[in-house]
Amino acid sequence: MERVTLNGxxxxxxxxxxxxxxxxxDKTTINWESQSMQQSKAIVDRCFEVGINFFDTAQGYAGSEEVLGECLQGRRKDAIVATKYGFGKGTEPYTAEDIDKTVTTALTKLQTDYIDLLQIHFPCFIKDAAETITELKRQVSLGRIRYYGVSNFGPKNLHTYLDAGLAPVSNQMGYNLLWRSVEFDVQPICKDKGIGILAYSPLQQGLLSGRYEKLEDLPEGRRRGKLFASQGLARHGQDGCEAEVFEAVRNIKSICKRENLDMAKASLAWVLQQEAVPVAIVGARTPEQVTENSxxxxxxxxxxxxxxxxTEKVKQKVGRSLDQWVHPDRCE
Incomplete structure (x- = not known):
């Protein structure tokens, strides 16, 4: 597995x-069936076998920090662990005291004494820019976190907090062939400032795997985003662009068939060949999926x-909307 040193x-x-x-x-969510500790450990085991050493979790992922901490026992030094703060207080912004408490809780759950990369999950979790920057720097000085980054920060928030002195090493953003809104404004800023885009959902929850060719094939829990019309579990109030999405999926599949390429591998490679994208974040249900993604x-x-x-039609239809799930956009 190729490795890269994150800028800065x-x-x-x-x-x-x-x-x-x-x-x-073993807790079922809207998007995922229950996954046992044994399954998760087998997935982490396979990661190390194939050379994946980077793991991303969050305070807002119920049970995830605890499970990852357990799976990394005896090999923490071989892993790079990223987590995010936010959602622990609902949508309330975090004070310095809240950040400190969250780091303490995360360290306990992860069974470690340091976090490699602490990320702000959304801009709305910043109560005061100066206070947040001071506290993040203090956490670094204490050795409790090594570096900090942001997640879901659009151009407005990037400019606001960069001007205030925030110095994130990364910005975790949704980015894939069907969700390219970062290309309008976010990618140029990140490239200019040396901020690595950690691209999450690079396979758009399986849409880019080639398994789904029409809306009816897609599990309802994966139709919540703005690519799909607002109905059922999708409460964003937008019209979606289902016709453009499935036309694009068919075209991608055709290109991959002609070139003798696996569609998921090609979609993942496409993301990793974009500017300012050092890393793609991919989930897995089985060890075999880890092997495929590696x-x-x-x-x-x-x-x-x-x-x-x-996928240009989808890009233009989505436009500059960065938040796949909520309207108005929380990223901006």
């Missing part, structure tokens, strides 16, 4: 990061462009 850090990470939001210790391929420039062209 000494974190040498695998280009594929395991997203751990499905680590729920086999990064290299696309020709011609195929990268063709795949981009195939």
């Amino acid at each position: 850090t000494d974190l040498n990470v695998s280009r594929v990061c395991l997203g751990c939001w499905q680590f729920n210790n 086999q990064i391929i290299k696309l020709t420039h011609a195929v990268v462009k063709e795949l981009s062209d195939a």
